[in-house]
Amino acid sequence: MRRGFMPSKDSEHGRIPAALPPTTWYCSLAAANLKRHGLDPVSRYWLQLEGSLTRALQLRCQQGFHVEVAREGFYRPTREEALTLGIPMGQVAWIREVRLCGDDTPWVLARTIIPRSTLRGADRRLKNLGRTPLGAYLFSSQRWSRGPLQTGLCHRRDQEQPPVARRSLFHSGERRLLVGEYFLPDLLARPDSNRT
Template identity: 50%
Template sequence: MPIKAALTQQSFDTRWTSLRRPFEQAAPQAWRSWLTDAGSLTQRLVKLSKGNFRVEVIRQGWLRPTRSEAKALGMTERQFALVREVQLIGNDQPWVFARSIIPAQTLTGSQRQLRMLGNRSLGTLLFTDPTMRRGPLQISRLKTRDHHEVWARRSIFYLSDKPLLVSEVFLPELLKVK
């Protein structure tokens, strides 16, 4: 089942564990470097794919975040945010599913450009912005519709002190890369 059909919005309304505490969920060794790397995931995937990398937008629009996402961003459950879901594809295989939650108040000033990323990587923009700072990483195991589990991480990024939440789900194909 393709990941865009396997993961639902409810998949992201789960318990996330801070990496500052010991791993309560004991992430498998194979995924630990992916879950804990605070650098640019885009840069790492471009290098791994030897440049055969692209971003495919699955959907983008004004939606209500999950309770967990709204809480992380200090939003009420009734507020809408720009929700962007993409697949990060390396060597023609989906390696990562990413879900970004961008509150309306973040999309002001120079951050208006976040509305029009298209097939460009959000990570490239984030890691080249001199005002960017990143909050602590959190990890979770997400359940898919077909009852599989996938590992994910999320963190809040701040651009000019305005927050957005980025969740990245690591897909099994990523571990098959040599």
């Protein structure tokens, strides 16, 4: 198997919240497609969408968009997340888990891992976003840039969990953070979900 097509799998032992299924990550949508034998057009659209996901979701709302904070604080990332970020195993990081909701329905579960070394200076604000979308902070600053998108295939325990996800590293000099976005069935089933 070529190096670029090697999946990486999150630990399944207690660090992933119940709402987030274990996920196998691929370096590209093409690599994930080979494993799943083709993803549906709506999933493909969301997985490769450029720019701010928050903004794209807001444009599809008829009644409103909001962020619900499920959990945030200093916790240990999974082994796989620590390796991706290049931080020591067992080191705590600021972990923020939210639901991105459109028209009062959760559409996306987002999990952000922020190493302690990133939370300095102006970026200390990342601990105090509350219901402000993370994308509003990252995409309004020219200091932060996004790395390549990875595609995740989720190992669902039930039909209410997300089937697909994406994630990327954001960089600002030596600082970095990892953002994972898990697409829920209610979003993927919307008839206007992949309109441009």
